[in-house]
Amino acid sequence: MATAIVAAMAATASATTSGAAPAPECQIVLGPAPEPGKASPVLSRNCAAQGERLVAPAADTLLMVWYESFNYGGASTKVYGSGGPCDTGGYGIAYVGDDWNDRISSYKVFNNCNYSATFQHANWGGLCFEAYGTLPQRAPITSSLWISSGSFAWDLCD
Numbered sequence: 268m269a270t271a272i273v274a275a276m277a278a279t280a281s282a283t284t285s286g287a288a289p290a291p292e293c294q295i296v297l298g299p300a301p302e303p304g305k306a307s308p309v310l311s312r313n314c315a316a317q318g319e320r321l322v323a324p325a326a327d328t329l330l331m332v333w334y335e336s337f338n339y340g341g342a343s344t345k346v347y348g349s350g351g352p353c354d355t356g357g358y359g360i361a362y363v364g365d366d367w368n369d370r371i372s373s374y375k376v377f378n379n380c381n382y383s384a385t386f387q388h389a390n391w392g393g394l395c396f397e398a399y400g401t402l403p404q405r406a407p408i409t410s411s412l413w414i415s416s417g418s419f420a421w422d423l424c425d
């Protein structure tokens with residue numbers, strides 16, 4: 268399979284498939300949350316077509332990568348922030364999108380995004396799970412989430 272992917276990337280022509288979600292490789296760019304508990308604006312959302320590669324947004328900071336499978340496997344989406352590394356204000360995602368709803372099964376965090384809280388429902392509703400650092404297994408029920416630095420005065424999971 269890896270050989271086929273490399274071959275497809277080298278080819279000039281590529282076929283595009285649709286219907287399968289999530290796409291193998293996507294990226295989202297967020298603005299900082301206007302205040303704790305408020306959603307970050309989604310500045311862009313792009314997925315690579317089959318046989319193509321995404322170009323990382325050079326001016327933005329990698330915050331988090333979502334994976335479709337446990338232990339960082341399967342499709343993935345990189346989440347970038349336009350406001351620099353995580354601080355106590357953090358970044359909030361009110362809805363992960365239809366393609367990732369109830370599909371995030373593991374994730375990695377970067378650039379001071381040490382604290383994460385994932386929620387069963389959109390807009391930070393339902394069951395809440397807190398984590399510190401990268402997480403190899405997460406029950407795939409997440410619909411919204413929050414990431415920030417480890418220092419966190421505002422308790423989301425109460």
Ligand SMILES: [Ca+2]
Nearest residue numbers: 387408409410
């Ligand atoms: Ca859910």
